[in-house]
Amino acid sequence: MTVPFADIAWPDKSRYWLTSARVPACLLADRSLPGFYDTEGVARADLLIEDGKIARIVAAGVADTDGARVDLGGRQVWPTLIDMHTHLDKGHSVERSPNIDGTFNNARLGATADRPNWTVADLRRRIDFGLRCAEAHGVSAIRTHLDTYPDSAERSWTVLREMRSEWAGRVDLQMVSLCPLETLMDGFGDRIAAIVSESGGLIGGVTRPAVGSHGAPGADIEAQLDRLFALAIRHDLDIDLHVDETGDRTAASLPHIARAALRHGYKGRVVCGHCCSLALQDDSEIDRTLDLLAAAEIAIVTLPTVNMYLQGRQPGRTPRWRGVTVVHEMLARGIRVAAAGDNCRDSFYAYGDHDMVDTFRQAVRILHVDHPLAQAPSLVGAMPSAITGFGNHGQIAEGAAARLIVFNARTINEIVSRPQADRVVPAHGRRLTAAAPDYSELWPYDETARSTIPRG
Known part of the structure; x- marks a missing residue:
């Protein structure tokens, strides 16, 4: 049975596998990953995270059994x-x-x-x-x-x-x-x-x-x-x-x-x-x-x-x-x-x-x-x-920093269909816990300093 997204335990370790992930081929730096690609051009893959980097990318089911793992149950993984x-x-x-x-x-x-x-x-x-x-x-x-x-x-x-x-x-x-x-x-x-x-x-x-x-x-x-x-x-x-x-x-x-x-x-x-x-x-x-x-x-x-x-x-x-x-x-x-x-x-x-x-x-x-x-x-x-030329940002590549987005979605269609407010962002292998800042930080504006804008 697939673990509910909110219940996935994210390891606080320097080495672990993300298994049973779905990755759009167009976001893989090396698009030669063997295995099955679905009608959306998405591959099933396992990713080894080690010391904050993506150490290996293999076809789903090939990951070794050594160390911690996070079973994503076929959910999508994108680069940041x-x-x-x-x-x-x-x-x-x-x-x-x-x-x-x-x-x-x-x-x-x-x-x-x-x-x-x-x-x-x-x-x-x-x-x-x-x-x-x-x-x-x-x-x-x-x-x-x-x-x-x-x-x-x-x-x-x-x-x-x-x-x-x-x-x-x-x-x-x-x-x-x-x-x-x-x-x-x-x-x-x-x-x-x-x-x-x-x-x-x-x-x-x-x-x-x-x-x-x-x-x-x-x-x-x-x-x-x-x-x-x-x-x-x-x-x-x-x-x-x-x-x-x-x-x-x-x-x-x-x-x-x-x-x-x-x-x-x-x-x-x-x-x-x-x-x-x-x-x-x-x-x-x-x-x-x-x-x-x-x-x-x-x-x-x-x-x-x-x-x-x-x-x-x-x-x-x-x-x-x-x-x-x-x-x-x-x-x-x-x-x-x-x-x-x-x-x-x-x-x-x-x-x-x-x-x-x-x-x-x-x-x-x-x-x-x-x-x-x-x-x-x-x-x-x-x-x-x-x-x-932003390096390996925007791509999933072996040797690159493990800057990722994990969605509670199994298809690109699902990503488009919902706001994905529950996405998880592992940065350099560790899950980010900080949320977007509250708008209250920008207040109070000094109302007397509001710009006077001429009409065009």
Whole structure:
């Protein structure tokens, strides 16, 4: 008889077996594991945990009888996941700086109005809260974009460098600079590139103008991209951009970015996030853009929850589209695509909990990456691992740290169907007991300090 999930005894030992586990093949670093794979592409396996690492992965039933074991009764085991596009510096500011109508323009205005509140203490409090949420939910690696402006660059990057060191081995961090590309054109661009280089980060930006929303590329986009790539080359920095986050089909900076990557010899070193407007363009234009993306080996990250929240919003009108890019067509071309969480409880997205299992479950529905489900988990595991270079995060591999999520579910369908609030997260072989922090830690907000947000 299978032991009820709540009654499973997790050993406090340095060596034990997880037996009768189910692991999606797309999350196995070595997909040659012998044995039976079901219709969802899931393998039955036994995993040996030893000194905080995955020492062996064998077909179910092959495990030796030496030492302690946990019989999972066919339940799913995943690696801890990666959120490769988020904004920790904005997170959990929604009460202080709400978006008055949920539109992109007022999200931008809300974030700008709130930025003066970002003291060192404020950043540390909100980011630490977000990282504890992520860790409790089974997220072990995050790439965060940081608003990088003259009045805040050094402060924000100093805080994130410190927190990256403090959280190393629990939630590993990468940082990306974020500002409109036009702000890189003068000496501030050199200052940003130096900060990013000294911090071991990535250089990024947004293709919309400093004042306004994404739209048709300006006449100076080529010069701006050449400047961005020149800074990246000078400091040997990878690039991660916010691109065409709009329902305006004339917004088409993505082909310019791909041509710039080819022009500057930066194949495989550029990530573009959002790319929403591409989905609204003519099929012939989509095909031409996908050809360029494939040639430049540009990776794409889709942010399904946030873009469905922001895109197509008009007062009194039901939204007519989902706001996401052409994921299926990209995957068919061999373009690397990941899904990520993006904003969390701020003016760009009022909800979220830094939970990539929740993001995965919503992405399956929003993007229709089901029927079959076999490759869907790779969007939040193996694919972002390959794109970001976050080591063996997001994959189950022999010799890797035993950072795992164990679900009370036997199929991927079951994972999608329930919130999985009872999941267990063994980190380095030991079960985490800390829960997500209580929202009361963020209160009380000083109501007199609430941002005054102009209407767009």
